[in-house]
Amino acid sequence: MAVHSITVKQILSRIRQVFPDVPETYVMNLINDALVEAGMYNSKVVHAKMSTAANQMWYDLKDAAKDSSNNVLEVNKIFRVYFMDNDGDYILIPRLIDKDLLLTDVSSESALQAPDSR
C-alpha cells in the first residue's frame, strides 16, 4: 500500500486548471519558496551529529554548515541537544534561556583577529 503524494507535475496540472499559461519554471520556483516557508515550521524533523573542538565555544549553524560526516545540516530550529558522556552514551543537556550568562570565561575567543560572523 503506497501513501498518496503528489508530484510537481500534478501540482502544476492543478494550477493550470485556473492559470493555463503559467510557465512550469515559475511554478517550480514558487513551490520552492513555499518549501522554504514550510521549513520554518514543524514540517521536517532531522537529527545529526557534530564533533566538538577543544576550546571552541561557538559552532556554525548557517545554511552551509556541515555535520561531522560533512553532510549539510540545513538547520532551521534546534529543539533538543544531547552530549556524549564518558560511556559513549548520549545524554540530554539543558538549554540556557539567558545568553548573557555571568561568570563565563570566553578566553576561547582570544584567537579572534577579525570580525567573524560565525
Next chain:
Amino acid sequence: MASNIKYPENSCRWFIDGDSFCLITNVDSSGGANTTARKNWKAIQEAVTDGILLYYYAEPNNVSALSDVPDIDNSLHLALVDYVKKCLYMDKAGKSGDPNVSTVSSNMSMAHKQKWDEAIKRFGMKKRDKTGGMRAILPPDLT
C-alpha cells in the same frame, strides 16, 4: 570516542545566538572540575568526535524536476497548491487593468493565503501530530 564528561546534564549547557550554536561546560578535558569563583563556564576543553547529537527542524529539499515529490509530509502537499495559487492570483491582481478583475483576484489570493496559513502555520503541527496513546508523567526520583 567517548568524552571525559561523566554527567553532561550537569556539566554542559547550550544556547543559540543567531546562526551560532554555543556549547559551554564547567569541566576540563579530563572531566575534572574547572571552575573558579569568577569563571563558572568555559568552552569545552576536549575534541569529541560525534560528541553532539542535535534534533532540529530542517529545510526541506528543493524541487527541480516535474517528477519530484516535495520533501514534506504528504498531508501538506495540497497546501503547496494554495501557496502557488495565492502568488499567481496576486500577480494577476497586480497586472490587470480592470479593477473588478483585480479585486476578485486579490480576494482569491487572500482565500488561498488563509488556507496555506491554516495548513502550515496554524494547524500544521496539530493535524500531522503522530503522537497517540495514553499520556503518563514520569516525575524525577527525588529520593
